[in-house]
Amino acid sequence: MSDDDPPITVYRLQGCPFCERVVRKLNDLGLPYESRFVEAWHSRRDVVKRVSGKRSVPAIVDERTGITMSESGNIVEYLDATYGDRRERAAGPA
Amino acid sequence: MAFDVTELPDTDHVAAGEQAPDFERPLVDREFWEDATLSDLLADAPVLLVFHTMDGDFPATYVWQELDDRDWEDEYGVQLVGLSISTPYEHSRFLEEHDLDYPLFSDPANGVAEEYGIVHDLDGMAGLSEPRISTFLIDGDRTVRHAWVSEEWPEFPDYDELESALEEL
Numbered sequence: 001m002s003d004d005d006p007p008i009t010v011y012r013l014q015g016c017p018f019c020e021r022v023v024r025k026l027n028d029l030g031l032p033y034e035s036r037f038v039e040a041w042h043s044r045r046d047v048v049k050r051v052s053g054k055r056s057v058p059a060i061v062d063e064r065t066g067i068t069m070s071e072s073g074n075i076v077e078y079l080d081a082t083y084g085d086r087r088e089r090a091a092g093p094a
Numbered sequence: 095m096a097f098d099v100t101e102l103p104d105t106d107h108v109a110a111g112e113q114a115p116d117f118e119r120p121l122v123d124r125e126f127w128e129d130a131t132l133s134d135l136l137a138d139a140p141v142l143l144v145f146h147t148m149d150g151d152f153p154a155t156y157v158w159q160e161l162d163d164r165d166w167e168d169e170y171g172v173q174l175v176g177l178s179i180s181t182p183y184e185h186s187r188f189l190e191e192h193d194l195d196y197p198l199f200s201d202p203a204n205g206v207a208e209e210y211g212i213v214h215d216l217d218g219m220a221g222l223s224e225p226r227i228s229t230f231l232i233d234g235d236r237t238v239r240h241a242w243v244s245e246e247w248p249e250f251p252d253y254d255e256l257e258s259a260l261e262e263l
Contacts, residue, residue, distance in 0.1 A: 034129075036126040039186065047126050
């Protein structure tokens with residue numbers, strides 16, 4: 001909502017395992033993100049459709065790269081490919 | 095015939111001229127919810143923070159229908175923002191059912207009401223407390239410009255008085 005919001009927004013359902021998988025990956029990579037919760041009813045996912053073109057969750061919007069993406073497998077792959085070296089960097093030299 | 099109203103005890107609530115306590119809770123609109131703070135909202139415009147009863151039945155409905163009819167957002171550039179102990183799912187239904195387009199904070203543990211000194215322990219609903227029906231008009235510095243807290247149960251805001259406060263904003 002404010003200017004200092006994290007660049008990654010996750011559209012998610014409470015307790016949805018695929019969403020949790022994405023959230024785990026974000027946490028593993030130390031990436032800040034903002035959660036927007038929608039509901040399981042497809043009729044209650046208009047915002048996700050508008051943002052990503054599909055009603056499926058999880059979906060992420062990454063303002064840093066301009067990428068919007070659905071499906072947890074794709075998202076995890078994307079996060080690894082884009083930010084995968086972050087954890088090593090954050091940990092610093094051994 | 096007068097209604098037999100219940101008087102509520104005196105309370106040391108946040109008053110006009112004081113700083114409104116900041117807080118963070120899920121903020122629900124018709125499409126999704128996300129964590130938001132009061133100061134996030136104040137960065138955009140002054141806020142009329144409306145504490146209401148849990149979503150459903152007449153008290154919450156009365157308050158929001160009256161506020162909706164008055165169209166203050168357009169007239170005074172104020173944001174109307176609600177807060178109750180209802181969950182995000184209930185807020186979402188409430189907004190849809192009454193065709194309302196205002197964001198509502200969800201605070202089931204009633205901690206914000208504690209910060210504001212307006213807790214109402216509900217008789218006959220063991221373990222439940224919610225805010226007293228209250229309104230706080232808060233400007234960009236987070237200063238309370240007008241505060242109204244119900245002293246009876248139920249008691250509804252004096253909307254005309256509130257409108258005068260908005261005119262002075």
